[in-house]
Amino acid sequence: MNDFAIIWSHRDSVWVGLLNTLVLIVLSGAISIAVGLLLTPVLVGSHKMLAKMVQFYVDAMRCVPFLLFVYLIYFGLPSAGLRLSNWAAGALALVLYNSAYMAELLRGAWLELPASILDSGRSFGFTGWGLLRHIMVTPMLIRALPMIGNQLIQILKDSAFLTVIAVKELTHELNGIQSTYFIPFASFITALILYWIVCMVMEAMMGSFEQFAASRRP
Amino acid sequence: MQEKTLTPELVLQINGVSKNFSGKNVLSDVSLQVKKGETVCLLGPSGCGKSTLLRCINWLEVPDAGSIHVAGVRMGVKDNGVVKMSDHDLSEMRSRIGMVFQSFALWPHLNVLDNVMLSPIHVQKRDKKTVREEALNVLQRVGLEEHCQQFPAKLSGGQKQRVGIARALAMKPQVLLLDEPTSALDPMLVGEVLSVIQSLALEQVTMVIVTHEMQFAKQVSNRVVFMDQGQVVESADPERFFNHPQTEKAQKFLSRFHGLGHPIH
Numbered sequence: 001m002n003d004f005a006i007i008w009s010h011r012d013s014v015w016v017g018l019l020n021t022l023v024l025i026v027l028s029g030a031i032s033i034a035v036g037l038l039l040t041p042v043l044v045g046s047h048k049m050l051a052k053m054v055q056f057y058v059d060a061m062r063c064v065p066f067l068l069f070v071y072l073i074y075f076g077l078p079s080a081g082l083r084l085s086n087w088a089a090g091a092l093a094l095v096l097y098n099s100a101y102m103a104e105l106l107r108g109a110w111l112e113l114p115a116s117i118l119d120s121g122r123s124f125g126f127t128g129w130g131l132l133r134h135i136m137v138t139p140m141l142i143r144a145l146p147m148i149g150n151q152l153i154q155i156l157k158d159s160a161f162l163t164v165i166a167v168k169e170l171t172h173e174l175n176g177i178q179s180t181y182f183i184p185f186a187s188f189i190t191a192l193i194l195y196w197i198v199c200m201v202m203e204a205m206m207g208s209f210e211q212f213a214a215s216r217r218p
Numbered sequence: 219m220q221e222k223t224l225t226p227e228l229v230l231q232i233n234g235v236s237k238n239f240s241g242k243n244v245l246s247d248v249s250l251q252v253k254k255g256e257t258v259c260l261l262g263p264s265g266c267g268k269s270t271l272l273r274c275i276n277w278l279e280v281p282d283a284g285s286i287h288v289a290g291v292r293m294g295v296k297d298n299g300v301v302k303m304s305d306h307d308l309s310e311m312r313s314r315i316g317m318v319f320q321s322f323a324l325w326p327h328l329n330v331l332d333n334v335m336l337s338p339i340h341v342q343k344r345d346k347k348t349v350r351e352e353a354l355n356v357l358q359r360v361g362l363e364e365h366c367q368q369f370p371a372k373l374s375g376g377q378k379q380r381v382g383i384a385r386a387l388a389m390k391p392q393v394l395l396l397d398e399p400t401s402a403l404d405p406m407l408v409g410e411v412l413s414v415i416q417s418l419a420l421e422q423v424t425m426v427i428v429t430h431e432m433q434f435a436k437q438v439s440n441r442v443v444f445m446d447q448g449q450v451v452e453s454a455d456p457e458r459f460f461n462h463p464q465t466e467k468a469q470k471f472l473s474r475f476h477g478l479g480h481p482i483h
Contacts, residue, residue, distance in 0.1 A: 120323035123276050124389065125313040125341035127305040134340055138327035215369045216327040 003186030010177050017173030018194055020087070024159050024169060025198075028094035029152050035095065036102025040140075041132060043107050054103070061100030066158045069097055074165045090162040090169075094155060101151050109144035110136070114218055139218040149206040153199060160195075170194060227254045228290070229393045229424045230275065235284030237270055237448075244270050246448040248284070252393065255422035259435040259456075262445035263471060268428045269320075271445075272395050275426070276315045277308060288315060289392045313341050316386030320398040322378040324370040324385070330357065331366040334385045342389065349388070356384045360414050376407030383414055387423075394418070396427040432475045436460050444468050 007014065042054045061069070073093040077084060084092065113136060121135035141148070163172035170191055178187030230252035237245040245267045252258050260268040273279040275286055277293055286293045293303065293311060303311070324333050334353040338344045357363045360380040370378055379399055386394055399415065400408040412434050418425065419438045429435055435442060435456065442459040444452040444467075452459065452468045463469045 114321075114323075116319060116321045116323035117325060119278055120317070120319055120325070122278060123312055123315070123317040124337035124385075125309040126337070127309050130309075130340065134336060135325060139325075142327060215371055217371060218326040 003181075003183040004190070006181050006183060007174075007177060007186055007190050013168075013173045013177070014170075014190070014194075016168055017170040018198075020168050021156070021159050021170040022198065024091060024094060024162070024167075025152065025155050028091055028098060028159075029155055031095045032098035032102045032151075032155075033148065035099035036106050037137065037140075039099065039103035040106040040110055043103060044110055058100040058104050061097050062104070064097075066093075066097055067161045067164065069093055070161055070165060086162075086165050086167050090159075090165055090167040093162075094158060097158070098151060098155055101154075102148070105144055105147045105151065106140055108147075109140040112143060113139055117218060138216070142213040142216055143218060145206070145209055145213050149203070149209075152202060152206075156195065156198060156202065228252070229254050229256075229288070230426065231285075231287040232271070232275070233285045233287075235271070235274060235281045235286065237267075237274060237279060237281050243448050245274070245281070248445075248448070248450055250443060250450065250453075252424060252426060254392075254424050256440045257419045257423075257425045257427065257438055258441045258443060259439040260426060260428045260443050260445060261430075261432075261435060261471070262451075265447075266445040267448040268445050269397050272317075272397050272426065272428055275393075275395060276312050276317055277303070309341060313337065313389055314392045316389050316391030316394040318379070318382045318386050318394065318396040318399050320401050322370070322375070322382050322402070324378055324381055326370050329367050329369050330362065330373075330381050333370070333381060334388045337385070338388050353384075353388055356387045357381075359387070359417075360384045361410075374407060375403045376410045379403065379407075379411045380414055383411070383418075387418075393424045393426065396425060396429070398428050398430065400429070400431060432460070432472075444471065446471070 039054050039058075042050050043058070045051055064072075070090065070093045073096070074086070074089050077089060077092075117135060117139065118131070121131050126135055159169055160171040162169050163175060166172065174187045174191040178184045228251055230250070232248060232250040235245055235248045236243070248267070248271060250258075250271075260271065262268050270279055274281050275288070275293075288311060291311065325336065328336060331350075331353055334357060335346075335349050338349045338352070339346055354363055354366065357366055360383055362377060362380055362384065365373065365377065365381075370381070373381065383396075383399075396415065400411050403411065408431070412431065415425070415427070416434075416438050427435070427439070437456075439456050442452075442454060442456050443450055444459065444463075444465075446467045452463065452465050454464070459468070460472065463472055
């Protein structure tokens with residue numbers, strides 16, 4: 001148990017790691033849902049060219065392993081003229097990757113909306129963005145809630161990959177400790193427990209959203 | 219069919235409207251006029267086009283031919299771009315037409331009060347405070363003011379439909395369209411909705427009602443329009459239509475309903 005004592009003595013870096021992970025998931029989670037909501041109308045819209053382009057992007061993200069995508073962003077961006085910090089590059093990778101997934105699952109929710117709600121929305125004068133904002137978005141999000149929850153947990157796990165571009169998230173910090181002191185078991189168990197706790201908190205939050213959703217289900 | 223001159227008290231003027239769905243003629247040269255304060259019931263067998271006609275009035279379906287005027291203003295016609303409506307114009311026109319749906323079509327993520335207030339605030343851009351007051355009034359009128367904070371999922375079918383009616387009335391529409399308002403209801407709940415509609419008829423709210431409730435149509439309408447296979451076959455006051463149908467199709471249709479229909483409580 002000496003190993004855990006070492007980890008405890010480095011709790012500052014573990015804390016930094018945990019904090020970074022949390023910020024990364026909250027930020028990229030929120031942004032990818034928002035971007036997904038903007039992309040979904042294009043995916044189902046009548047502008048065929050744009051819809052095809054967005055569909056291509058969605059398919060591309062779903063076919064690329066996230067680790068590979070992280071490398072692509074990190075090494076590819078500078079040649080496109082963009083110099084980002086490791087953290088920013090990592091966040092960008094998470095957002096770009098998961099927006100595609102969010103767009104796709106929100107598209108599913110969109111298509112499942114009862115036609116009668118759209119009919120009444122239109123009959124009462126809602127059109128275009130107004131229809132989306134007042135009539136469609138909330139029922140879509142409610143419908144997609146379980147899938148969004150799953151995707152957020154996926155983001156949590158994907159964030160661990162960012163260690164390869166030296167982002168100081170949880171995996172990176174504990175990997176640093178284990179390699180310095182040769183205490184792999186204790187380090188990775190600690191990481192596991194912390195990821196697990198974050199996951200439980202996320203599930204609890206999704207649970208409370210579920211309460212909100214239950215009486216408002218389409 | 220002669221073009222009738224547009225007079226102010228004509229709330230609805232439908233002239234020669236036709237509609238095809240993948241080659242099938244759902245509506246053929248339908249003409250209909252509704253005066254302010256009138257209650258017109260559209261009757262006919264399933265598939266005769268009555269719901270489609272209603273949906274054409276507020277442009278949920280676009281007619282292939284003919285014209286529709288609501289309070290003297292023409293709805294756009296999809297005919298090589300002649301008078302095509304912008305989203306803004308469509309929105310404005312639709313806010314003058316109240317619609318009540320067979321499946322209620324309430325917005326599930328909003329409570330009863332918000333359902334009633336949503337469009338007056340965001341489409342008609344009326345003052346929030348006034349809208350709220352009026353919404354509570356209209357909910358009281360349909361007997362649901364105590365349920366204003368509830369969500370549609372918790373309401374019975376009859377309650378949902380009454381909210382639907384309140385929601386349409388809150389728009390202060392020039393005409394109320396009701397598409398089989400009681401067809402999806404449990405027979406026990408039909409009466410409560412029919413009484414609300416009857417009270418509206420007594421107050422001279424202009425209405426076009428598609429219904430299968432023959433007894434109700436007889437009691438509440440000023441005029442009955444009978445349709446079959448996309449055409450208007452007969453149009454008469456209820457007394458004459460129900461007791462002395464002129465056409466064979468109408469007679470055949472009515473023979474099926476002899477003695478049926480729900481009484482009004």
